[in-house]
Amino acid sequence: MTKVLDVCCGSRMFWFDKQNPITTFMDIREHYEELDSGHVINVAPDIVGDFRNMPFDDNTYDLVVFDPPHLLRAGPNSWLAKKYGKLNLDTWQEDISKGFKECFRVLKPNGTLVFKWNEEQIRLKEVLATTEHKPLFGNKRAKTHWLVFVKEEQ
Numbered sequence: 001m002t003k004v005l006d007v008c009c010g011s012r013m014f015w016f017d018k019q020n021p022i023t024t025f026m027d028i029r030e031h032y033e034e035l036d037s038g039h040v041i042n043v044a045p046d047i048v049g050d051f052r053n054m055p056f057d058d059n060t061y062d063l064v065v066f067d068p069p070h071l072l073r074a075g076p077n078s079w080l081a082k083k084y085g086k087l088n089l090d091t092w093q094e095d096i097s098k099g100f101k102e103c104f105r106v107l108k109p110n111g112t113l114v115f116k117w118n119e120e121q122i123r124l125k126e127v128l129a130t131t132e133h134k135p136l137f138g139n140k141r142a143k144t145h146w147l148v149f150v151k152e153e154q
């Protein structure tokens with residue numbers, strides 16, 4: 001069976017089927033909150049884990065999707081920070097770099113990584129500088145990017 005891993009599932013907003021049976025949903029937190037703004041935060045991962053040190057064996061997944069927080073600055077009580085999390089100002093490059101390394105470690109050879117990034121506060125170029133892996137293609141001109149990588153057989 002094909003195995004999929006969503007590394008930062010959050011509230012699973014981009015999923016058409018939020019209970020997709022071939023997918024393992026991971027996040028670093030569990031959280032439920034109904035905000036005054038009407039937004040609902042419902043982070044209920046199958047596995048609570050850290051993308052910098054994932055609790056999975058090497059070469060396990062056919063497809064990994066990596067959608068880390070993309071904001072450095074957001075009020076701690078803002079719905080954006082509550083829904084999407086925030087990066088650490090001092091360590092974000094190292095954190096994202098470890099995340100890429102871990103995604104490639106848990107991917108099977110020839111597996112696919114989909115990386116999502118929004119350029120609101122950090123340019124795509126800066127994020128891609130944290131990994132030696134190069135995307136094959138993606139929507140280059142958008143502000144929100146979906147990039148596709150493959151793990152080449154070693």
Ligand SMILES: C[S@@+](CC[C@H](N)C(=O)[O-])C[C@H]1O[C@@H](n2cnc3c(N)ncnc32)[C@H](O)[C@@H]1O
Nearest residue numbers: 008009010011012013014028050051069084085
């Ligand atoms: C941009 S949001 C993901 C949104 C999600 N893809 C969706 O469709 O709703 C980023 C998520 O990464 C989680 N996160 C932050 N640091 C993490 C870490 N070190 N390991 C795993 N998840 C992390 C946050 O809790 C947040 O839910």
